[in-house]
Amino acid sequence: MRIEALVVIKALADETRMRILAVLSREPLNVQEIQRVLNLKQSRVSRHLKIMERAGLLEGHREGAFVYYKYHQSIPHTPGLIALFASLGLIQNSRLMSDQAHWPASNEALLLPDEYGEDLERLEQLLEERRAATIDHFEQLQTGQEIGQQELVDSNYYRQGILRLLPDEPGVVADLGCGGGELSAMLARRVGRLICIDQSANMLERARRIIDSPQVEFRLGAIEHLPLGNAEARTVIASMVLHHVPDPDSAIREIVRVLAPGGRLILVELEQHRQEYMRSHHADFWMGFPLQRLKSMLGEAGLDVQVVEQGAGEGTLQCLFLVATRSIAAKAQAATADERQVVLNAT
Known part of the structure; x- marks a missing residue:
């Protein structure tokens, strides 16, 4: 999918969508999980996801009853967008961008809203619950259960x-x-x-x-x-x-x-x-x-x-x-x- 620079910029002209993209660059999440991490209502999350998906910023994979969204890494070869994504902390997640330039990764360089710090805390809590559930399954697994x-x-x-x-x-x-x-x-x-x-x-x-x-x-x-x-x-x-x-x-x-x-x-x-x-x-x-x-x-x-x-x-x-x-x-x-x-x- 080709990502048009102007469409991307318009899609990111919103603090909530910036927060969503930054979180999804770290971990795939479904709608309910995004709602929890950003502390938003589901209707708002769904609307923002549609805008970002149309812009080519996100891709979704259906797994059973859920669709998991993640940051789409097909970034265009334009210095302006590379700089924009660097300022959002996404530069280290794309091999294309790392080939183009090197950008500082300090928090001072990010243009993310203040709420992003709280988003990360809630995301880490969610991920820890995921890890704990998986580990608990295998800790409790008895010989022969996998049959x-x-x-x-x-x-x-x-x-x-x-x-x-x-x-x-x-x-x-x-x-x-x-x-x-x-x-x-x-x-x-x-x-x-x-x-x-x-x-x-x-x-x-x-x-x-x-x-x-x-x-x-x-x-x-x-x-x-x-x-x-x-x-x-x-x-x-x-x-x-x-x-x-x-x-x-x-x-x-x-x-x-x-x-x-x-x-x-x-x-x-x-x-x-x-x-x-x-x-x-x-x-x-x-x-x-x-x-x-x-x-x-x-x-x-x-x-x-x-x-x-x-x-x-x-x-x-x-x-x-x-x-x-x-x-x-x-x-x-x-x-x-x-x-x-x-x-x-x-x-």
């Missing part, structure tokens, strides 16, 4: 697919959202060093009980803030974890941070479906993803998608397998960007 989804998702099928997609020399492997360790146990027999990561202490303890290897390390942490250093992993596996994350784009960017240049991401996800059971019984935030959306997310994060496969095994829901690599040139590009920043700061 209920076996008719829908053939876990053995996609785990075998992951093993087949492993590179010959995987290096340090990070298994994100390792759960009870079923896949991790298979990986431990195939790789030299494995880091198992999950945000649930209960899941990590279950994984420890079935994996006994000095080459396997267990770390507690969420995919949005991985307990990994920059470029620490040569191979990252994100298996059926992205649909639990409210902001998958942010999760992919975090994966890129920990992935070494030339490293490989193996992403396995459900294709978009309508099985509400997966949301109500298994804490799924998204009901799968269209293939094109996954490819777009990976591409926008700077990854090169090289392999795409699809299949269901003995399940009814389709599994999508994507293999993407981080360009070896990424490190050099990042260094060049740092050099540009030094020059800009010196002028």
Whole structure:
């Protein structure tokens, strides 16, 4: 979608819409959540969303009974709009804009209304409730409870697919959202060093009980803030974890941070479906993803998608397998960007 500069400026000529855009640049929200975060009536929120969606500033994705809105990052190549979005604190969220220029990120530079500070506090409270609900689900999950989804998702099928997609020399492997360790146990027999990561202490303890290897390390942490250093992993596996994350784009960017240049991401996800059971019984935030959306997310994060496969095994829901690599040139590009920043700061 092409965004016309004049339409964008008109759409943002309202403090409430500026607040909405700033909040949605941080996290996808539905109408009820936007209403709560901005402390507004639903009729006002819906009217503003329509204006912003027509202007191309927002995009919505339906998930069951709800539509989640997020900031649309297709920003036009005009210095004026780049400066406008920088002043709203959105500059760091767009690779296009970061390629065009570097802008200060201090709060003094923002043109947002005073109410935005309170918006952020309410947003953080909402996000903490989301995280707590997901963690609580997996903390309470007992061995065998996941069997209920076996008719829908053939876990053995996609785990075998992951093993087949492993590179010959995987290096340090990070298994994100390792759960009870079923896949991790298979990986431990195939790789030299494995880091198992999950945000649930209960899941990590279950994984420890079935994996006994000095080459396997267990770390507690969420995919949005991985307990990994920059470029620490040569191979990252994100298996059926992205649909639990409210902001998958942010999760992919975090994966890129920990992935070494030339490293490989193996992403396995459900294709978009309508099985509400997966949301109500298994804490799924998204009901799968269209293939094109996954490819777009990976591409926008700077990854090169090289392999795409699809299949269901003995399940009814389709599994999508994507293999993407981080360009070896990424490190050099990042260094060049740092050099540009030094020059800009010196002028």
